[in-house]
Amino acid sequence: MIQIETQKKLLILVITYGLLSCTTESIRFELKSSHTKCIAEELKVNSMTVGKYSVVNPNEDIPLPDFHKVTVRVTSSNGNTYHHGDKVPSGKFAFMTVEAGDYMACFSAPDHQPPITSTIDFEWKTGVAAKDWSSVAKKGQVDLMELELKKMYDTVISIQEEMFYLREREEEMQVLNKTTNNRMAWLSFLSLIVCLSVAGLQLMELELKKMYDTVISIQEDIHLFSTNAFYDLYFGEEEMQ
Numbered sequence: 001m002i003q004i005e006t007q008k009k010l011l012i013l014v015i016t017y018g019l020l021s022c023t024t025e026s027i028r029f030e031l032k033s034s035h036t037k038c039i040a041e042e043l044k045v046n047s048m049t050v051g052k053y054s055v056v057n058p059n060e061d062i063p064l065p066d067f068h069k070v071t072v073r074v075t076s077s078n079g080n081t082y083h084h085g086d087k088v089p090s091g092k093f094a095f096m097t098v099e100a101g102d103y104m105a106c107f108s109a110p111d112h113q114p115p116i117t118s119t120i121d122f123e124w125k126t127g128v129a130a131k132d133w134s135s136v137a138k139k140g141q142v143d144l145m146e147l148e149l150k151k152m153y154d155t156v157i158s159i160q161e162e163m164f165y166l167r168e169r170e171e172e173m174q175v176l177n178k179t180t181n182n183r184m185a186w187l188s189f190l191s192l193i194v195c196l197s198v199a200g201l202q203l204m205e206l207e208l209k210k211m212y213d214t215v216i217s218i219q220e221d222i223h224l225f226s227t228n229a230f231y232d233l234y235f236g237e238e239e240m241q
Contacts, residue, residue, distance in 0.1 A: 026123040028056075031070065034111040040102045041124060044165045047097045049126045051083075051105065054090035056119040064089045068118050071108040077101030100165075127158045 031037055043049060053072060057064045072091060074083035076099055083093035087110065097103070109118055 026121075028119060028121050031107055031109045031118050031120055033067070033109050033113075033115040033117075036106055036108040038104045038106040039122065039124070040104050041126060042102050043097045043126060044100045044161070045097055047127060048094075049097060049103070049124070050092075050094040051122070051124040052090070052092040053105075053107070053120060053122045056121060057089075058119075067110060067112040067116065069110070070118065070120065071110075072105065073108075074103065074105045076103055 027039070029037060041049070051074070055064060055068055055070060058068070066087065069087040069089050070085075071087055072083065072085040073081060074093055075081050076097075078099060078101070080099070082095045082103075083091075083105075085091040105122070105124065107120060107122075
């Protein structure tokens with residue numbers, strides 16, 4: 001039974017390692033003259049990231065022309081630059097992140113007439129995949145099985161850190177949702193007060209208008225009564241004379 005349980009645990013570790021060790025983003029894309037393309041990767045704090053890129057030479061018999069070279073810039077979500085290559089045919093970058101968020105790798109092609117299209121190979125490794133395991137094997141003089149176990153151990157640690165990071169993000173989202181709900185409740189309450197106030201002012205305006213019309217009507221009646229009384233008094237005195 002113990003041997004079966006051990007085999008199950010090893011199988012789970014191997015499957016997990018196989019699924020999650022593929023954190024390497026390797027792509028090939030085309031870039032037209034005077035255009036820019038950006039690739040984003042969400043990284044957490046203290047995460048190792050390594051990348052390399054190269055422009056595919058359309059004619060291997062001659063050196064890559066300058067108009068095929070690209071300008072590359074890797075920046076964080078706060079705008080800090082971690083790598084910059086100006087009109088280069090290829091390059092590499094490697095750094096340890098000091099801030100969490102989306103990191104952007106932007107490729108810009110120079111202007112050229114007539115327009116041309118360059119093909120770029122880009123490989124971006126993060127986390128466990130960014131570690132140089134060949135140098136680890138050489139330095140430590142470890143065998144293949146021990147190296148795989150080291151990879152699995154680092155993968156498990158990376159998964160644990162990722163779970164903690166996702167839990168922190170979930171707590172931040174819950175706080176944000178709660179704050180947003182409270183603000184929306186206050187906004188709805190204030191909107192209701194404003195609507196009721198406007199309705200009350202409209203009713204007051206109608207009542208004041210009715211009172212004004214009533215006062216005008218009374219004034220007209222008084223004026224008409226006074227005029228009739230004056231005429232009666234005046235013509236009555238003439239008849240008596």
